[in-house]
Amino acid sequence: MTAAVEMMERLGQQARVAARSLAASSGTARNRALLAMAEGLLAERAALQSANALDLAAAAANGLTAAMIDRLRLTDAVIQAMADGVREVAGLPDPVGEITEMRPRPNGMLVGRMRVPLGVIGIIYESRPNVTADAAALCVKSGNAVILRGGSEAIHSNRAIAACLAAGLQSADLPPHAVQFIDTTDRAAVGALLKSDRYVDIIIPRGGKGLIQRVIEESHIPVIKHLDGICHTYVDRYADLAMAEELTFNGKMQRTGVCNATETLLVHAAVAEAFLPPMCRRLQAAGCELRGCDRTRELVPDGVVPVAPQDYDTEHLAAILSIRVVATLDEALAHIEAHSSRHTETIVTRDHGRAMRFLRAVDSSAVMVNASTRFNDGFQFGLGAEMGISTDKLHVRGPVGLEGLTCLKYIVLGDGQLRQ
Amino acid sequence: MTAAVEMMERLGQQARVAARSLAASSGTARNRALLAMAEGLLAERAALQSANALDLAAAAANGLTAAMIDRLRLTDAVIQAMADGVREVAGLPDPVGEITEMRPRPNGMLVGRMRVPLGVIGIIYESRPNVTADAAALCVKSGNAVILRGGSEAIHSNRAIAACLAAGLQSADLPPHAVQFIDTTDRAAVGALLKSDRYVDIIIPRGGKGLIQRVIEESHIPVIKHLDGICHTYVDRYADLAMAEELTFNGKMQRTGVCNATETLLVHAAVAEAFLPPMCRRLQAAGCELRGCDRTRELVPDGVVPVAPQDYDTEHLAAILSIRVVATLDEALAHIEAHSSRHTETIVTRDHGRAMRFLRAVDSSAVMVNASTRFNDGFQFGLGAEMGISTDKLHVRGPVGLEGLTCLKYIVLGDGQLRQ
Numbered sequence: 076m077t078a079a080v081e082m083m084e085r086l087g088q089q090a091r092v093a094a095r096s097l098a099a100s101s102g103t104a105r106n107r108a109l110l111a112m113a114e115g116l117l118a119e120r121a122a123l124q125s126a127n128a129l130d131l132a133a134a135a136a137n138g139l140t141a142a143m144i145d146r147l148r149l150t151d152a153v154i155q156a157m158a159d160g161v162r163e164v165a166g167l168p169d170p171v172g173e174i175t176e177m178r179p180r181p182n183g184m185l186v187g188r189m190r191v192p193l194g195v196i197g198i199i200y201e202s203r204p205n206v207t208a209d210a211a212a213l214c215v216k217s218g219n220a221v222i223l224r225g226g227s228e229a230i231h232s233n234r235a236i237a238a239c240l241a242a243g244l245q246s247a248d249l250p251p252h253a254v255q256f257i258d259t260t261d262r263a264a265v266g267a268l269l270k271s272d273r274y275v276d277i278i279i280p281r282g283g284k285g286l287i288q289r290v291i292e293e294s295h296i297p298v299i300k301h302l303d304g305i306c307h308t309y310v311d312r313y314a315d316l317a318m319a320e321e322l323t324f325n326g327k328m329q330r331t332g333v334c335n336a337t338e339t340l341l342v343h344a345a346v347a348e349a350f351l352p353p354m355c356r357r358l359q360a361a362g363c364e365l366r367g368c369d370r371t372r373e374l375v376p377d378g379v380v381p382v383a384p385q386d387y388d389t390e391h392l393a394a395i396l397s398i399r400v401v402a403t404l405d406e407a408l409a410h411i412e413a414h415s416s417r418h419t420e421t422i423v424t425r426d427h428g429r430a431m432r433f434l435r436a437v438d439s440s441a442v443m444v445n446a447s448t449r450f451n452d453g454f455q456f457g458l459g460a461e462m463g464i465s466t467d468k469l470h471v472r473g474p475v476g477l478e479g480l481t482c483l484k485y486i487v488l489g490d491g492q493l494r495q
Numbered sequence: 496m497t498a499a500v501e502m503m504e505r506l507g508q509q510a511r512v513a514a515r516s517l518a519a520s521s522g523t524a525r526n527r528a529l530l531a532m533a534e535g536l537l538a539e540r541a542a543l544q545s546a547n548a549l550d551l552a553a554a555a556a557n558g559l560t561a562a563m564i565d566r567l568r569l570t571d572a573v574i575q576a577m578a579d580g581v582r583e584v585a586g587l588p589d590p591v592g593e594i595t596e597m598r599p600r601p602n603g604m605l606v607g608r609m610r611v612p613l614g615v616i617g618i619i620y621e622s623r624p625n626v627t628a629d630a631a632a633l634c635v636k637s638g639n640a641v642i643l644r645g646g647s648e649a650i651h652s653n654r655a656i657a658a659c660l661a662a663g664l665q666s667a668d669l670p671p672h673a674v675q676f677i678d679t680t681d682r683a684a685v686g687a688l689l690k691s692d693r694y695v696d697i698i699i700p701r702g703g704k705g706l707i708q709r710v711i712e713e714s715h716i717p718v719i720k721h722l723d724g725i726c727h728t729y730v731d732r733y734a735d736l737a738m739a740e741e742l743t744f745n746g747k748m749q750r751t752g753v754c755n756a757t758e759t760l761l762v763h764a765a766v767a768e769a770f771l772p773p774m775c776r777r778l779q780a781a782g783c784e785l786r787g788c789d790r791t792r793e794l795v796p797d798g799v800v801p802v803a804p805q806d807y808d809t810e811h812l813a814a815i816l817s818i819r820v821v822a823t824l825d826e827a828l829a830h831i832e833a834h835s836s837r838h839t840e841t842i843v844t845r846d847h848g849r850a851m852r853f854l855r856a857v858d859s860s861a862v863m864v865n866a867s868t869r870f871n872d873g874f875q876f877g878l879g880a881e882m883g884i885s886t887d888k889l890h891v892r893g894p895v896g897l898e899g900l901t902c903l904k905y906i907v908l909g910d911g912q913l914r915q
Contacts, residue, residue, distance in 0.1 A: 095832060099856050172855060178877065184866050186876050191858065193888055276888055291715050297889045318911040325913040412515060421907075434906055435592060436519050438611065446604050446909030455914070456606045456905065457598065468613055468696055469717045470890040473905040485876065485893040486854055487841075489866030491738040493745040494875070 079263035080270075086222055086255050087274025090195045093250035094220035098192045102169030104247050105215055109165035112243030113158040116208060119239050120154050126235035127204070134228055146203050149232055157208040157236075160460075164212040167459040170477045171218040174486070184489035190481045192218035194276035197268050199224045199290065201282035204232040210281070211240050211254045213462050217480040220253045222275065224268060227260035234258055269294035279475075281463055299475060302466045303390040303416035304334030306448040309407045309433070311424035312343035316350050318445065319423040323354060325447040326421070328361050331394045334464060335419050335451040339387060339397040341407045344370070347400045351375055355398075363394040370400040387414040404429055408436050415439055418466055419451040440466055440473035499683035500690075506642055506675050507694025510615040513670035514640035518612045522589030524667050525635055529585035532663030533578040536628060539659050540574050546655035547624070554648055566623050569652055577628040577656075580880075584632040587879045590897045591638040594906070604909040610901045612638035614696035617688050619644045619710065621702035624652040630701070631660050631674045633882050637900040640673045642695065644688060647680035654678055689714035699895075701883055719895060722886045723810040723836035724754030726868040729827045729853070731844035732763035736770050738865065739843040743774060746841070746868040748781050751814045754884060755839050755871040759807060759817040761827045764790070767820045771795055775818075783814040790820040807834040824849055828856050835859055838886055839871040860886055860893035 076084070097105070116123070127149040134144045170190050177187030196219045200206045207223055214221035225233040237256035244251045257264050269278065272295055279299050280290045287300050308326045310319040326337030342350055347370065355365055355375040366382040367375065379398070386397045387410070401407045411420055421443035422433040430444040441451040451473060453461025458476030465471050471479035496504070517525070536543070547569040554564050590610050597607030616639045620626045627643055634641035645653040657676035664671045677684050689698065692715055699719045700710045707720050728746045730739040746757030762770055767790060775785055775795040786802040787795065799818070806817045807830070821827045831840055841863035842853040850864040861871040871893060873881025878896030885891050891899035 095856075095858075098858070180875070180877055184870070189854070189862075191855075194858070295711050297717070297887075315911070321911060321913055329914050430908075434609070435611075436515075438515075438518070438614070439904065441905035441907060442609075443907035444909060446907045446912045447914050449914035450604070450907060450909075450912065451905070455600070457600055467717075468902045472902055482888045482892055484859065485861035485871070487861060487863035487866045487870060488850075489864060489870075491735070491741060492866045492870065493741055494749050494867050494869035 077263060077267070079259075079261055079267040082257075082259070082264065083267035083271050086257065087195070087271045089252040090220040090222055090255060091274055093252040094192065094194050096250050097215070097220055097253045098171070098218045100218065100249055102171065104249055105169070105218065106165045108215060108244045108247035108249050109161050109212055111246040112208070112212065112240050113161040113165070115239035115243050116154060116158045116161070116236065119235070120151065123149050123154060123232065123235045123239075126231040129231040130229050139228065143228075147229055147232070149204060153205060157205045160209055161212040164216050164460050167216060167477060169216070170481050175483060182492050184487055184492045186485065186487050188483040189486045190478075191484050193480055193482055195220045195222065195274055196480065197222045197224070197271070197275045197278045197296070199265060199268070199278065199280045199282065199286060201226040201286065204229040204236060206281060207233045207236040207256070208240065210462060213460055213477060213480060215244070215253060217477045219480055220255075222255050222257065222268065224257040224265060230258075230260055266293060269296065272296055279462060297470070299463070299465050299471060299479065300467055301334065301463050304336070304418040305338050305388065305390050305414060305416040306335055306419040307339050307341055307411050307415060307421070308337045308448060309341040309411070309420065309422045310343060310346060310350055311404065311422055311426065311429055312345040313426040313429065314343075314346060314350075314423040315425055316346060319350060320354050320357065322421065322423055322445070322447050324357060324361075326449055327358065327396050328363060328394065329447070329449050332392045333449075334390070335448050336392070337396070337448045338389070338391060339399065339414065341410055342398065342400050343404070343407070344400050344402050347371075348374055351398070355379060358396060361394075363396055365396055365398060367398040368400055371398045390416070404432070408433070411437055416466060418464070419443070419448045421446055421448050440464065497683060497687070499679075499681055499687040502677075502679070502684065503687035503691050506677065507615070507691045509672040510640040510642055510675060511694055513672040514612065514614050516670050517635070517640055517673045518591070518638045520638070520669055522591065524669055525589070525638065526585045528635060528664045528667035528669050529581050529632055531666040532628070532632065532660050533581040533585070535659035535663050536574060536578045536581070536656065539655070540571065543569050543574060543652065543655045543659075546651040549651040550649050559648065563648075567649055567652070569624060573625060577625045580625075580629050581632040584636050584880050587636060587897060589636075590901050595903060602912050604907055604912045606905065606907050608903040609906045610898075611904050613900060613902055615640045615642065615694055616900065617642045617644070617691070617695045617698045617716070619685060619688070619698065619700045619702065619706060621646045621706065624649040624656060626701060627653045627656040627676070628660065630882060633880055633897060633900060635664070635673060637897045639900055640675075642675050642677065642688065644677040644685060650678075650680055685709075686713060689716065692716055699882060717890070719883070719885050719891060719899065720887055721754070721883045724756070724838040725758050725808065725810050725834060725836040726755055726839040727759045727761055727831050727835060727841070728757045728868060729761040729831070729840065729842045730763060730766060730770055731824065731842055731846065731849055732765040733846040733849065734763075734766060734843040735845055736766060739770060740774050740777065742841065742843055742865070742867050744777060744781070747778065747816050748783060748814065749867070749869050752812045753869075754810070755868050756812070757816070757868045758809070758811055759819065759834065761830060762818065762820050763824070763827070764820050764822050767791070768794055771818070775799060778816060781814075783816055785816055785818060787818040788820055791818045810836070824852070828853070831857055836886060838884070839863070839868045841866055841868050860884065
C-alpha cells in the first residue's frame with residue numbers, strides 16, 4: 076500500500092464514522108458548529124494571513140500570474156466574506172430529516188420519503204482557498220462528512236482554514252473528522268481519493284475540464300460535474316426588441332468570464348434587420364467582439380468577423396459573441412440541440428405558445444423565458460447557497476444547493492402489515 | 496471501427512433523434528403507442544410463440560436447467576401478462592412536463608422545476624423475455640428512448656417482441672427508433688453499448704452481480720444499479736412479540752428468493768428468551784434453516800447451527816436465516832451499519848422514540864417501522880410500476896418507477912429581468 080493509499084484509508088474510515096454521527100446530529104448542533112467556524116475564521120485572521128503569506132511567496136517564486144496570485148490572497152475582506160458565507164449557510168433551513176411526502180396505502184401503512192445526507196463527499200478544487208470554508212459549510216449543514224483536496228498553491232492557507240473548521244465542529248461536540256483536509260501536495264493523493272469507493276459516496280470536482288476529465292476516467296464513484304457553459308439567447312420573431320436588446324446585453328456583458336454568460340445569439344430572420352444593427356453597435360461600443368453568420372454580416376457590415384463552425388461549440392469566457400440568424404423557431408431549437416452544453420438557454424418572445432414550446436423542448440439545466448441567462452445561479456434561484464452548477468442529468472441539474480447534497484430514502488410506518 | 500461499434504453508433508444516433516421527438520410528444524400519443532403495443536403482442540401471439548420455440552429448442556440443446564427453460568417460455572399466460580403490464584403503464588399519470596414547483600423571486604421572475612425525460616436509456620437484462628416489453632413500456636411512458644440488450648438465450652423471442660413494440664410506436668406516429676433492440680448475440684455489442692457516452696444517458700443493468708460489476712468497470716455512463724439485498728428485521732425490547740413473529744415470518748418466508756426478504760433477524764436481549772423459542776420452532780417447521788449466535792443457540796438448543804461471520808454479509812436468497820441477539824438498540828444499529836446492503840430494514844417496536852431513531856439512523860433505500868421488509872417494491876409502494884430497486888444513493892433510491900426515469904430541469908419565467 077502506498078503512503079497516499081494508506082492516508083486515504085485512514086481519512087475514509089474516519090469520515091464514515093463522522094458521517095454517521097453527523098447524520099444523526101440535530102440541526103441546532105450543526106448550526107452551532109457553523110457559527111463557531113465563522114468566529115474561528117475571524118479570530119484566527121492573523122494566523123490565516125501568515126499561512127497565506129507562505130503560499131503567496133511560493134506563488135511569486137513559481138512565477139504565477141498576477142491574476143492567479145490575486146485569487147490566492149486572503150485579504151481582510153476575503154476572510155470576512157468567508158465568515159459571512161458560513162454564517163449565511165447556518166441560517167438556511169435544515170434539509171436533513173424533512174419528510175417530503177407520506178401517503179397511506181390500501182393496507183393502512185404509510186409510505187413516504189425522508190431527506191437524508193449522502194454520506195461522505197469528496198471535493199477536489201483548485202486555487203481559491205475560500206472554497207475550503209464554503210464547501211465545508213454546505214456539507215456540514217446538510218449532514219455530510221467531507222474530504223477536501225485543494226490546489227497545492229494554497230496548501231498553507233487551506234491547512235489553516237481547515238484547522239478553524241475542525242475547531243468549530245469540536246466546540247459544538249460534533250466529530251472534527253466531519254471536515255478533513257488532505258494535507259499533502261502529493262498528486263498521488265488525488266488518485267487514492269478517486270479510488271475510495273468504499274468510503275466516498277460522491278466526488279465533486281470544482282475546477283477546469285482537465286480535472287473533471289481525470290475524475291471521470293479514474294473513478295467509479297458518482298460525480299456531480301459541471302462541464303461547459305455554452306449558453307444561448309434566442310430572439311424570437313415575436314420578441315419585444317427593446318427587452319431583447321437588454322437581455323442580450325446583460326447575458327453577454329454583465330460578466331463575461333462565467334459559465335452562464337451568453338455565448339451565442341440566435342435571431343429570428345423576421346426581426347434580424349430591425350434588431351441586429353443597434354444591438355451590434357451597442358455590443359461593439361462595450362468592447363465585445365462579434366462573430367456573425369453571412370446574414371448577420373450583410374446586416375452589420377462593419378466589424379463583424381465571419382463566425383467559424385467551432386465558435387458555436389466554444390465557451391469563450393470572454394467578450395466574444397457568436398451570432399446566427401435563423402429562419403424559424405425550429406431552426407433555433409435544432410441549433411441549440413446541436414451546440415448547447417445543456418447549461419442555460421433563454422427565449423425572448425411575447426408569444427405564449429412559442430415560449431411554452433421552447434421551455435419544454437430545450438434540454439438544459441435551466442430554460443428561461445424573457446430572462447437573462449446570467450440568472451442560472453444558486454443565489455439568484457433562491458437556494459441560499461451553491462456548490463456549483465451541475466450540467467449532469469442525474470440526481471441534480473443546475474445549481475447544487477443543500478438539496479443536491481442529500482437524497483430521499485423511503486420510509487414506511489406500519490402496524491404489523493404483512494405482504495400477501 | 497468494429498462491427499459492434501458501428502452498429503452502436505447507428506443505434507445511438509437513431510435513439511437520440513427519437514428521444515428528442517418523444518420528449519416533445521403528448522402523453523396521449525405515448526399512451527396510444529402503448530395500447531397498440533399491447534394489442535400487437537396479443538395479436539402476434541403465434542409469431543411470438545414460434546420465435547420462442549427456437550429459443551426453447553436451443554436452450555434444451557445447450558443443456559439449460561428446467562428452471563431456466565421455464566423462465567424463457569412465452570406461454571399464453573405470460574403473453575397476456577406482458578400485454579396487461581403494458582396497458583397498466585399506459586394508465587399511469589404522465590410524468591413528463593409536470594411542474595413540481597414555481598416560486599417568485601424578489602425581482603418578480605418565477606423560478607421552478609419541470610420534470611423531463613432523461614433521454615436515452617440503455618437496458619441490459621438476462622433471460623426473461625417479458626422484460627423487453629415491461630422495460631420498454633416504462634421508458635416510452637416517461638418519454639425516453641431505449642436501447643435494449645437481452646440475453647442471447649432469448650434472442651428470437653426478444654426480436655419478435657421488439658418488432659411488436661416498434662409497430663405500436665409507428666401506429667401512434669411516434670418514432671419506431673424510440674425502442675431499439677440490439678439484434679445480435681455478439682458479446683462485443685455490450686462493450687460497445689457501455690462506451691456509448693455520446694448517445695446513452697443512463698445504463699440500467701438488470702441481472703446478476705457479474706453483469707453489474709462489468710457495467711461499473713467498463714462504463715463511464717451513469718448507472719442505476721441494484722446490488723445485494725441483505726435486509727434486517729430488528730425485534731426491539733418494546734416490540735409486540737406476536738406482531739414481531741408475524742413480521743419476521745413474513746419477511747423471511749413469504750418468498751425467499753427475492754431481494755427484499757429478511758436475511759438477518761436481530762433480537763433485543765430483553766425479549767430474546769420469550770421471542771426466540773416459538774419463533775424458531777415456527778420457522779423450522781416451515782423448513783427454514785437457522786444460523787444463530789451463541790445466545791440464540793443457548794435459548795434454542797435444537798437445530799440452530801452456529802452462525803459464521805460471513806453469513807451476516809451474505810444474501811442467501813433461500814430459506815436460511817441468520818439470528819443475532821443484541822444488548823441494545825445501538826448494537827442493532829451498529830450491526831446494520833456494518834452488514835446491511837442498504838436495501839431494506841425494519842424495526843418492530845411500540846416505542847415511538849425508538850421507532851423515530853431507527854427511521855432516521857438507518858441509511859437504507861427503505862426503512863420501516865412495524866412492517867414486513869417484503870414491502871420494498873414499486874407496486875407495494877404505489878408507484879404503479881417498477882424498473883428495479885436502486886441500492887444507489889444518487890438520483891433514485893429504492894423502487895425505480897416512472898419518476899426515476901426522469902429528471903428535473905429549472906425553468907424561469909421572466910418579463911425582462913436583468914442580472915444586476
